[in-house]
Amino acid sequence: CEGNPDSPQSIVYDHSEKGLDDNLVTNGSDWTDSNGDGLADNWTTVYGGEVTTIVTGNGFTGNAQRLGTAGGGWRAIATSSAIFTAGVVYRLSFKYRAKLDGGGIDVADGASGGHGLTENTGNAIEWSYNFMGGNGSTLRFRLNDSCGSDAFIEIDDVKLQKVILPTNATTNFFGDELLTNDDANWDTTGAFTSWGYYSSTTNSG
Numbered sequence: 001c002e003g004n005p006d007s008p009q010s011i012v013y014d015h016s017e018k019g020l021d022d023n024l025v026t027n028g029s030d031w032t033d034s035n036g037d038g039l040a041d042n043w044t045t046v047y048g049g050e051v052t053t054i055v056t057g058n059g060f061t062g063n064a065q066r067l068g069t070a071g072g073g074w075r076a077i078a079t080s081s082a083i084f085t086a087g088v089v090y091r092l093s094f095k096y097r098a099k100l101d102g103g104g105i106d107v108a109d110g111a112s113g114g115h116g117l118t119e120n121t122g123n124a125i126e127w128s129y130n131f132m133g134g135n136g137s138t139l140r141f142r143l144n145d146s147c148g149s150d151a152f153i154e155i156d157d158v159k160l161q162k163v164i165l166p167t168n169a170t171t172n173f174f175g176d177e178l179l180t181n182d183d184a185n186w187d188t189t190g191a192f193t194s195w196g197y198y199s200s201t202t203n204s205g
Contacts, residue, residue, distance in 0.1 A: 020091055021162035024083040025139065028094070028158030031063040039077065040065050046076035046140060055154055058097055059123025064156040067141060071149040078140035083160060084109040084133035092139070093128035094158040097121060103147030110137025117153070124156065130163060 031040040031054050039045065039052040043065065051068035058064075069075040084090070098105050099121050106114025115129055139160055143151050 018166055019164045021164055024160045024162075025079060025158045029062070029156060031065050031156070042080050043077050044080045046078050046142070047074045049073055050075045050077060052077065058154070059125075060095065060154070060156045062156075064095075064097075064124070064154045066152055066154045067143065068152040069143050069147055069149065071147065071151075072145070074142065074145050075147070076140045076142035078138040080138075082110075082137050083139055084135065084137050086133050086135050088133050089130060089163040089165070090133055091128060091130050091161050091163055092159070093126065093161075095124040095126050095156045096153060097124050098153040099151055101148035101151035103151055104144045105142065105147070105151070105153050106144070107139070107141050109133055109139060110135050114142060124154070 026042040027040050033040050033054050037052070038054060039050075040054065045052065049070060049072075051070065053066045053068070055064050055066045056062065065077070067075060067077050092107070094107075096117065097120050098117055100119045105117045107117060108114040115131070117127065139158075141153055141155060143153065
């Protein structure tokens, strides 16, 4: 809005829009598996003992990545390179199916703690979450060591995107200055002990 220069008011300009940056995950939708080992290119296992396969159907469009376990230990897959930056706000989204089989399944960055997923053995459902990256690490999907041998997670359309936040607004004030730089306009006694006070003898502006 435009201000009236005859009276004090502000003009706020904020031309940016909140949005999402490019997807940082490579091969999180096609799940190309060039060597046929059941684990998509640009992804890696974390603990050892992971059971990985490329699957189709069950509400997924095209391929999906499946992580299973024989039980008895932690199992996880992760992006093969670090994609998080500490302190940056991201939106993570994906489709998934999962069976907990007595354990828990989570998703997060590296070692900064996981966001638990609920069981869903029907058609794939969408999941999204905004959070701040805790460290510069990989994105990983994990089955904990309480999961039985029937536990699994299947994922597709995995996206990790930086959230573009609006820039700070610019405020311009119009009108005559109502307070001048003298003791008459500022408390110099220190009577308000919970406030710092202004003195024209020690401050300027």
